[in-house]
Amino acid sequence: MKLFSSYPLGDIELNNRLVMAPMTRCRALGNTANPLMGKYYRQRANAGLIITEGTSPSPNGLGYARIPGLFNQEQVKAWQQVTDAVHKAGGKIFIQLMHTGRVSHKINLPEGATVLAPSAVPFSGDMWTDEKGLLPCSEPRAMTAEEIKTTIGEYVQSAKLAIEAGFDGVELHSANGYLANQFLDPATNQRQDDYGGSMKKRNRFVLEIAQAVAQEIGATKTGIRISPHGSFNDMSDYPELTEQYGLLATGLGALQLAYLHLVDHSALGQAKPLAATTEKVRNNFRSAGGGAIILSGGYEKHRAEVDLQSGAADLIAFGRPFISNPDLAERMDQDAELTVPDDSSFYLAGEEGYTDYPILAGN
C-alpha cells in the first residue's frame, strides 16, 4: 500500500505517509515542554511525520491554558528532549507555530503580553482558564503596523529556535481561526492599510511570514496549514474565498514550501470545503513550485489509500486516531482494531488520556 511507502519531504525521508496531525493537549505547564510530552511524542514516532501541537512563537499568542511556547532558551532546551526522544525512536517531527490572536484570554497570557488581532473584533466564544474556569474571550486590540512587523519577526525567531531545538521543520498554522487565519478573513480583518481591504492585502501577513521563515530556515523545512471554508472559531465564508485562497496557494507554492496541509473538518460537524476551492488550491500550489499536499480530517485507512492512489494527496494526517492509538501506523498496517479516543481527557493536565493508551504487544 502507498500509505506504508516512504516519502521524501524536503531534505528528509519519511518512513511512511501517515502524518500525526497537530493537536493541542494542554500538558505544557508553564508554557514549556516537559518529559511527559517527550514520552507522548516518542510513543507516536511510528508516524512518518509528527506535527506537534500548536506552539506559540510569542508571549502574545499563548491564548489557551497550558499550551507550549517557543521563544526563549528554556523552551528550546525542553523541546530538545522531545525531538531527541522522537529521533531516537526513528521518527521525524515538525513543530506547529500557532499564535492564537483573538482566541485568547488575558489570564492565560504571561505578564506584559497583550491580546492582539488584525482588528478589534472580539471572538464570541469562551476560553478555559485554570484560575477562573470558562470566561468570555478577551477583547483584542488591533495590531499597529509596528506590531505586525514585530510579530512576523517573532515567527522567524521561533522558527530559528525550532531548528536549534532539533525539529526537522516548522508548520505555520494559518488555519482554524487563529491569528494568521484572522488576517485572511474579511470578517476579522477590517484593516484598510497594507494588510487589509482586498484579497491580496489580506493574504499579505501569511505570505510575508512564510517568506521570512523560509528564508531563515529553508523552504524545504517550512510547511503551512490552511482551512478554506472552515468555520471553527467563527471564521466566515464569503464569495471571493475560492479566488483568495487560489492566490494564496500560488504565492505559497512560489516560495517552494515543503508542503501545504489542508484541513477538512466536516468530520467534526463543519461544512465540507468546496471541491472547487480544494482543487484550485492544490493545483495552484503544485504548479507554482510547491512540495507535498497533506490532506486531513476524518481519515481512516481505506480513504487514505484512495486519496494517495489518486494523487489528491502525498501524505495523510490523522488526528484523533493518533490520540488513542500510539502505534497507529503499525495497527493500520496489521489491520488491528483501533482504540476509540476519550474526548473528556483531550485537554486535561497529566498522563490520563495522554500517555496511557494501550500499545499492542510486539509494536
Ligand SMILES: Cc1cc2nc3c(=O)[nH]c(=O)nc-3n(C[C@H](O)[C@H](O)[C@H](O)COP(=O)(O)O)c2cc1C
Ligand atoms: C484535541 C484536539 C486538538 C487539536 N489541536 C489542533 C492544533 O493545535 N492545531 C491544529 O492545526 N489543529 C488542531 N486540531 C485539529 C486536528 O489537527 C485535525 O485536523 C482534526 O482532529 C481532524 O482530523 P481527525 O478527524 O483525523 O481527528 C485538534 C484536534 C483535536 C481533536
